[in-house]
Amino acid sequence: MAKQFAVIGLGRFGLSIANKLYDSGQEVLGVDVNEERVEESTSFVTHSIIADATDEEALKSVGIRNFDTVIVAIGNDIQSSILSVLLLKESGVKKVIAKAINKLHGQVLKKVGADWVVFPERDMGIRVAHQLLSPNVLNFIELSKDYSVEEVRIPDSMTEKSLRKLDLRAKFNISVIAIRHKDEISISPSPDKIIEQGDILVVIGENEDLVKFANIK
Numbered sequence: 069m070a071k072q073f074a075v076i077g078l079g080r081f082g083l084s085i086a087n088k089l090y091d092s093g094q095e096v097l098g099v100d101v102n103e104e105r106v107e108e109s110t111s112f113v114t115h116s117i118i119a120d121a122t123d124e125e126a127l128k129s130v131g132i133r134n135f136d137t138v139i140v141a142i143g144n145d146i147q148s149s150i151l152s153v154l155l156l157k158e159s160g161v162k163k164v165i166a167k168a169i170n171k172l173h174g175q176v177l178k179k180v181g182a183d184w185v186v187f188p189e190r191d192m193g194i195r196v197a198h199q200l201l202s203p204n205v206l207n208f209i210e211l212s213k214d215y216s217v218e219e220v221r222i223p224d225s226m227t228e229k230s231l232r233k234l235d236l237r238a239k240f241n242i243s244v245i246a247i248r249h250k251d252e253i254s255i256s257p258s259p260d261k262i263i264e265q266g267d268i269l270v271v272i273g274e275n276e277d278l279v280k281f282a283n284i285k
């Protein structure tokens with residue numbers, strides 16, 4: 069069954085979340101105080117309405133507490149962002165996700181009850197820098213401060229060899245959890261698996277070791 073999402077603030081960030089959810093078959097209500105933003109959003113959401121998310125009555129009248137998840141994508145107007153998160157949590161919305169534009173804003177959003185605070189600009193900046201430092205890394209997930217999972221393009225020097233021969237666990241202290249070969253993916257590959265040119269390894273390990281591995285030529 070489709071889940072019900074509401075996205076408050078239909079700027080670039082809010083609209084891109086709303087559009088992705090809507091394209092994946094979810095029900096999405098778009099909310100913005102700005103009439104133009106609401107009009108522009110109509111083909112990207114299930115419904116959209118003009119409303120001020122800092123107005124308790126307006127939130128009540130759209131039945132906001134019946135939504136599974138509400139995303140507060142108001143950025144620059146910090147006061148409105150904080151106030152709407154507070155009202156949403158007080159009205160009983162289970163999951164509220166909010167965008168913060170700086171650290172302090174993020175701390176306050178947490179204090180007023182946001183279940184998940186995202187920092188899109190900061191996080192994208194980190195990803196771009198990461199990509200510049202290790203161009204072979206196509207994607208990564210930080211598991212903790214020290215450990216990550218990465219998708220790494222395999223250097224030519226390592227192709228046509230088996231995983232056993234490459235012995236990445238002993239040489240780099242990392243483990244291969246999957247191999248992507250064109251459109252196929254092998255999970256928990258056998259040690260006899262031969263790595264071919266253009267393959268992508270999904271590896272897990274300590275960040276320092278992953279950097280060493282991703283920078284071999």
Ligand code: ADP
Pocket residue numbers: 076077078079080081082099100101102105119120121122141142143144145148
């Ligand atoms: P982005 O950087 O993602 O484009 P913006 O700050 O430009 O973000 O967009 C935020 C959106 O949130 C704007 O469309 C703005 O009209 C809307 N917004 C701001 N305050 C409220 C509010 N109180 N209720 C509903 N929408 C709001």
